[in-house]
Amino acid sequence: MTEKNEQVPSVGDEKFETFKELLSNFVLSHQWSNAFCLLVDEVWWKRREAFEDVWLPYGEKHAELNGEPIVFVRSLDHMKDMSKMCPFVTFAFDWSTTHPSLKAGLRSKSVSRLRVLRLTDGDVDDEVCGWIAKAKHLKGLQALALSGGEITHEGCQLLAKSKHLSQLRLLDLSNNEIGDEGCKALAMSKSLGNLQEVRLSGCEVGLDGLKLLAESDLFSKVQSLDLGFNQLGSEGCHLLSSSKLTALQKLCLAENDLGEEALRELSNAADLKGLLSLDLSCNQIGKGLDVLLRSPFLGELKELYLDSCELGNDGCESFAEVSVLEKLCVLDLADNEIDDDGCRSLASAKSLSELRFLNISANDISSEGGSELVNAASWSQLEVLDLSNCDISSEGCVGIRTSHSLENLQVLDLFGNKNAEEEDMESDKRSLLHGLQIDSEYGGVEIFWS
The missing domain is CATH 3.80.10.10 (Ribonuclease Inhibitor)
Structure with missing residues (x-):
């Protein structure tokens, strides 16, 4: 902490407005904590009376009405200091x-x-x-x-x-x-x-x-259960389909040796009808996806993670033929041997009209397939499109970047394609960060950290 210095000019109201804004927009992150701690430390030392008379009562009242904010600390001593300055x-x-x-x-x-x-x-x-x-x-x-x-x-x-x-x-x-x-x-x-x-x-x-x-x-x-990497197979899915886990909103079964029979069990799981997020990544699902997508119990699903599931173009056709995913916001299809035909099927899928985040990276997609996706008529809500590490040419990257069909698109990731420009390296980073935000926003379960 800085040492008390009576000669330092007083802190103005602008600092207090920042303090109020931070409390009103609390997120559990190191970035938020650093900004909050630096501000409090500065004002506590430079303008103690104002802090104790105005800032502290405001913070206590805000915590009483909205819940206590959580601050990341570096050590026990840091925790003691912050407790002294901000007991709320x-x-x-x-x-x-x-x-x-x-x-x-x-x-x-x-x-x-x-x-x-x-x-x-x-x-x-x-x-x-x-x-x-x-x-x-x-x-x-x-x-x-x-x-x-x-x-x-x-x-x-x-x-x-x-x-x-x-x-x-x-x-x-x-x-x-x-x-x-x-x-x-x-x-x-x-x-x-x-x-x-x-x-x-x-x-x-x-x-x-x-x-x-x-x-x-x-x-x-x-509400949220992660059972990834446990090799539970179809018998495990059978147990889940007839369980007491009726409050589940988020379920991860990544790399669990799941095939068509396992997905058939999940598709009949009436007790899991409240699921908002399902992660089946790294399973050899193949044609089993078609069985799952026809389940009458997936109507509330907002996130579906299927990277490295050997879906191929058949999996994309399954999305085009179903209508139960009308609330889906996040879809991960990375590394699934999808080519341009698969992109055409996805782009025609009317059930994906609410999609906000699509990761279709590491697939056999050329400029033609990428163009199909960025010009999809029903994807007006799409904000993030990850086409990194595909097979898109330099000219194709330019055409995709300059397309204005997806008016809400905020992040387009083309890193790792042929002759992709250096600027796409930063796009890749932004895409990953934005994806985490969407995951937290639409997952329906309060997550403490990613």
Whole structure:
């Protein structure tokens, strides 16, 4: 922090307007936090009286009406300083598991206003889970991320039994070997009743573990479930189709050895009719897509992720022939062996009239196919089109960039095509960022971080 300096000119009303604007447009991000912390730090030191008489009451009232904003902090000391200046905020912290203060810090009262905790460096194990489970000052914690560690079912059991984690809404255990016994601990937990989002990607979840989750009363309230990279197959989809997971809005089944039979099971899942987002990436779906798209239970779907699913042009024709996806806003078809004929089929799909984001990168698309997409008559809402790493010529890139058919298009990504210009490198970055924003906006589930 800067040292107090009485000679510094007073801060004007413009700063206060910025303060109000930041509070009114809160997003959980490092960028927002940095702007907020710098502003508060400056005014608190330079104009303390005005801050305490005007800024602080305004912040407290705003938090009371709209919820406490969450600020990313760098350390426990930073958290203490911000607590002193802005007692109306709560905190998010990326804490290294190798930091010597971790165990003691979790025991301290300083973490009582912590709402988001992510342990980094991949050294999270059952012992660390034990520290967290016993941390009585973490009672307000809403999101806990422990991905990529060495947690086993024993660590899961400790977390699931903790009476201090009852306010958790998001639990990320991705890429830990918790197995079916870990799933059992979560499914039978009497302490984690407020969970809304659970991430178990790459956790060695088997059919026995999935059955326990699918029949769990606790998981019947979960809105977002990530089961990617667990090889659950068609039997897993059968369990999901007749489960208690009726509150699900977002489901990830990426790389789960799903084929046509698995998609047939999902297409008959009446209990999943509330799904807003479905990720089936990296499965050899092929012609199974046609079965899924004819399901009467996908009418609310807003996001569909199908990258690397071996769909080919037949998959594009399936989109052109169905009418149940009228609310779809986000579609990912990257790396699916689609060529110009597939583009023509997609461009004629009237059911995709609400599409806002289309990723069709890494396909065999030439200038002709790209032109079909940017001139699609029914895609008036499209904002982001990713055609990167295709087979579009330099002249084709120019023609596509200068087309004005899609009047709402904000990001066009042509990076990686033949002779594409350097400016498309930045377009690629903007496309990815914009895509994340759309994912968050249309997913229907509050996501704490991407």
